[in-house]
Amino acid sequence: MKRTLSLLAVLAVAGFAGTPVQAASHYYASGMGGVSWMEDIRIKSTYSSENYTDTYRMDPDIALLGAYGWNYGRYRLEGEIGCHRNNFKSLVYSGIDEFGAPYSNTSYPMKGHLSVVSLMANGYYDIPLGNNIKLYGTAGVGGAQVSYENVAQTTQNYNYSVKVSTLACQIGAGFTKPVANDVTLDLRYRYFATPDFTVNWDYKGTDYSNNTRINSHSILLGLRVGL
Secondary structure, three states: OHHHHHHHHHHHHHHHHHOOHHHOOEEEEEEEEEEEEEOOEEEEEOOOOOEEEEEEEEOOEEEEEEEEEEEOOOEEEEEEEEEEEEEEEEEEEEEEOOOOOEOOOOEEEEEEEEEEEEEEEEEEEEEEEEOOEEEEEEEEEEEEEEEEEEEEEOOOOOOEEEEEEEEEEEEEEEEEEEEEOOEEEEEEEEEEEOOOEEEEEEEOOEEEEEEEOOEEEEEEEEEEEEO
């Protein structure tokens, strides 16, 4: 999947670079905010002596997006910076530990949060529906920095923080409607995902290495302003 995302990123960047700026009919800036739901985060140990999966359950939280784009009529291209943050809710261990003993599948309350900052190249296609309302589909590729911050079980004093950079992609759909001259209301659903990536951290002097990925869903509302 990393090779596929890399190819899409190269094609997206090439599309931005190869499009003549003077052909754009309208430039715009946009800002959006809303609620983000992160799917359960499953972490798989990379050590051959262990066979377990940790499942982190997350609380819903906020998502924010800002973008600068070019409007060509039916389609748009833009660069976007986004962030979403979710608190850790609970942790469930499952599988077999390094001593061959099964985990109990007990749920443990967690503290700390996970934040994702992304830089994306997006494409849009707008479909007029009447009454100045448009339906659109969007897709984007780029990169993300995933930050685990002060993560620990609530009964523990020790916590860990770590940052990882990875590729990312997103798809979405939404509706737009003008509300003033050069001001457009935008309501959107966004699905955001990363390929598998490795997280390394130190826990009480022991190095740990796990594979995981991020998947999230967001409902966003914002404004697009012509420049």
